[in-house]
Amino acid sequence: MKQKIENLLKQFETKKEAAKTIADAEAIRLEFMGKKGYINELMAEFRNVAPENKKEMGMLINSLKTSIETGLGELIQAKKDEELENQLKNDKRIDYTLPVNQTIGALHPRTILQKQIIDAFVSMGFTIEDGNEIETEYNNFDSVNVPESHPARDMQDTFWLDNGEVLKTQTSAAQNRILKTHGPICRVLFPGRCFRNEELDATHENTFFQIEGVVVDKNVSVSNLIYFMKEMLKGVFKKDVNVRLRPGFFPFTEPSFELDTTCPLCGGKGCSACSHTGWIELCPCGMIHPNVLKEAGIDSKEYNGFAFGLGFDRLVMIKTGLDDIRRLNGGNVKLLSQFGTKI
Numbered sequence: 001m002k003q004k005i006e007n008l009l010k011q012f013e014t015k016k017e018a019a020k021t022i023a024d025a026e027a028i029r030l031e032f033m034g035k036k037g038y039i040n041e042l043m044a045e046f047r048n049v050a051p052e053n054k055k056e057m058g059m060l061i062n063s064l065k066t067s068i069e070t071g072l073g074e075l076i077q078a079k080k081d082e083e084l085e086n087q088l089k090n091d092k093r094i095d096y097t098l099p100v101n102q103t104i105g106a107l108h109p110r111t112i113l114q115k116q117i118i119d120a121f122v123s124m125g126f127t128i129e130d131g132n133e134i135e136t137e138y139n140n141f142d143s144v145n146v147p148e149s150h151p152a153r154d155m156q157d158t159f160w161l162d163n164g165e166v167l168k169t170q171t172s173a174a175q176n177r178i179l180k181t182h183g184p185i186c187r188v189l190f191p192g193r194c195f196r197n198e199e200l201d202a203t204h205e206n207t208f209f210q211i212e213g214v215v216v217d218k219n220v221s222v223s224n225l226i227y228f229m230k231e232m233l234k235g236v237f238k239k240d241v242n243v244r245l246r247p248g249f250f251p252f253t254e255p256s257f258e259l260d261t262t263c264p265l266c267g268g269k270g271c272s273a274c275s276h277t278g279w280i281e282l283c284p285c286g287m288i289h290p291n292v293l294k295e296a297g298i299d300s301k302e303y304n305g306f307a308f309g310l311g312f313d314r315l316v317m318i319k320t321g322l323d324d325i326r327r328l329n330g331g332n333v334k335l336l337s338q339f340g341t342k343i
């Protein structure tokens with residue numbers, strides 16, 4: 001019987017080699033595995049094997065069965081692949097002489113700038129955090145010192161959801177959670193997509209991007225804020241730029257500022273990107289309001305800090321020369337991919 005098993009395996013291998021089509025493979029299956037096939041024949045003979053040889057013979061038959069099953073599987077798959085290949089070759093609709101399309105796409109200019117800004121802050125010891133896009137009213141407003149009665153709520157046209165939550169109008173919505181988890185001593189940067197129910201025009205989108213940063217420690221000062229922003233700009237524009245502060249108003253900061261930078265394109269001489277003023281409005285910022293620190297459980301007598309909320313779509317427009325913010329969300333791959341290596 002042992003000899004028979006060995007011969008069957010050899011026979012199977014020879015037939016497998018010779019098979020040309022799926023039909024051939026099916027015929028082999030029947031011959032070996034079918035009802036009246038060799039394997040069943042073997043099983044019938046197995047009943048008469050002496051008990052002391054049953055174990056060995058059983059194992060040999062099993063391994064023969066497995067080899068044939070695997071071999072058949074491989075054979076059928078190979079024949080199917082061959083048939084498909086032949087079909088495709090004969091399909092006149094496909095022109096195999098056409099060159100391969102090598103377009104691999106490019107990073108969005110916004111993604112590239114965000115990475116450059118992140119890299120600059122990471123090198124200054126910042127941790128990066130992600131925010132939610134749907135936020136509670138508390139996180140988006142109350143926790144950052146914007147109670148219901150506050151006029152600042154009307155400044156941001158909010159998309160309210162049926163359950164009372166909001167599409168976050170500002171990355172500041174993550175401040176409370178971040179100060180609670182990272183504070184009281186921390187440097188955190190949290191980029192994110194924000195939404196406001198705005199009239200759309202060349203400089204306003206209902207979906208836009210901000211990068212928020214907070215630094216909390218002992219004895220933080222406005223000059224620290226200026227230093228960090230200048231370093232970041234140096235990292236992004238690869239040259240020294242000047243910044244200036246103008247007074248601003250935001251409920252989360254006291255005092256609040258608007259930070260401008262010398263135009264990175266003309267170096268402050270005046271060009272069309274900076275409306276010939278030499279300055280570009282960069283970001284609102286300020287010293288974190290004690291109420292915001294207290295709400296996050298930080299002792300505002302011992303610790304203080306600064307925060308900024310950089311609407312960086314403006315920077316992307318300056319870097320790319322695109323004069324309409326809507327193009328950034330437009331998804332025109334041809335337009336956007338040209339900045340992939342340029343930016």
Ligand code: DAH
Nearest residue numbers: 170172284285286307308309
């Ligand atoms: N959240 C503000 C807005 O979207 C921007 C902002 C202002 C963020 C001052 C800050 C800040 O962190 O300190 O209008």
